[in-house]
Amino acid sequence: MYHEAIVPTMNFPFKIFIFHTKSSDRLIPPHWHASVELLFCLSGKLDVQFPNQHISLAQQDVLFINSNMIHSSQSPAPGKCLAIQIPLDFLASATENQYGHQFLYKLTPQNATPEVKAILMRIKEQLTKENLWDRLTTKASVYELIAELTKNFRTPLAGIKEIESAKHLPKLKKVNDYIAAHHKEHLSLTSVAEHFNYNPSYFSRFYKKFMGVSFSEYLSSVRLLEAYFKLRDTDHTILEIALDSGFSTVKSFYNAFTKHYGISPQQYRKTYFKK
CATH class of the missing domain: 1.10.10.60 (Homeodomain-like)
Structure with a gap:
């Protein structure tokens, strides 16, 4: 396990990228980071392992990883995923310091909504553009995503068993x-x-x-x-x-x-x- 330092993408207050897995041997060993992470599987498959929990992502599946959660991943089939890693201080500010103090998010392939997927698809399309207004639109879409998460996927801290691992x-x-x-x-x-x-x-x-x-x-x-x-x-x-x-x-x-x-x-x- 290692701590991964998240460096925001240029011109954004968060890190956002699409990663490709060209072979089924891709393995990311157990690690953690203070930033939260949202994964959107665009094609192929991605397996994410938490302590005592295993989640498999296929095309159009979404997974939110809360801050300081130990996790690893492996790609059983080639494909690509959209990843958004949001620094904890940015998310705390956006949620008026409630994330991490009053609630965390619980978003998995089983409860992801069409609304969340539509926002992520829009963000994915915006990434191919390089204009200032497109970057502003991407930032606005991430705020919209945070609003959707806060409205429909927040969970009280007591309801997240995995938080014990962070201690x-x-x-x-x-x-x-x-x-x-x-x-x-x-x-x-x-x-x-x-x-x-x-x-x-x-x-x-x-x-x-x-x-x-x-x-x-x-x-x-x-x-x-x-x-x-x-x-x-x-x-x-x-x-x-x-x-x-x-x-x-x-x-x-x-x-x-x-x-x-x-x-x-x-x-x-x-x-x-x-x-």
Whole structure:
């Protein structure tokens, strides 16, 4: 897990962009940010994982991610999505300091309305234009979106169970920073728990509950992410990549990679990165 700093798009007080997923191996590991995020799936599929919750997006599906919620994503099918990331201070100002103090938003594929989708489609079309008046129209549309969210999708803080995860972000960040710094070493749940003075059984339950994945799953994802870049950017052998990324053997790397991506490291390199 890492904290993602959101930098607003030029000429806007928020970040807005369309991201394309050209292959089904796109993986964004667990992370969090103070900005809220709204995802609108334009084509393909996108899976978003929260602690103890998994949401799948298909074409025309919408998802709102509240501030400081740990989440990861993966694309099971190529496609593209519109993303709007709104800084917390901007949203607090727009809602007269009520967002985050009196309510959060709960918008999922199951309760998204045609009105919300129409606003997002309009924003998507406006992004292709570069005139000042079009940028002003986009800003107005985002305010309209916030108004629609506040009118129809606000939920009292007590009604959002996931907010408990945000309380543990400082602890989780220290643990995950340690994992990131030492993932090439022989790490175990017990050794990490003892490093932070946790009982291993408690630490295992705590980590799984608030990260949404087990300790071993997260450690493996950190190692796989490093292996991904080495497969893409180097001509190192599979053995070298496995050991350099923290896997104890080629077999353990092969099994983890195949389970995660559905193909072997050799097939992955040949399919996606052949020059």
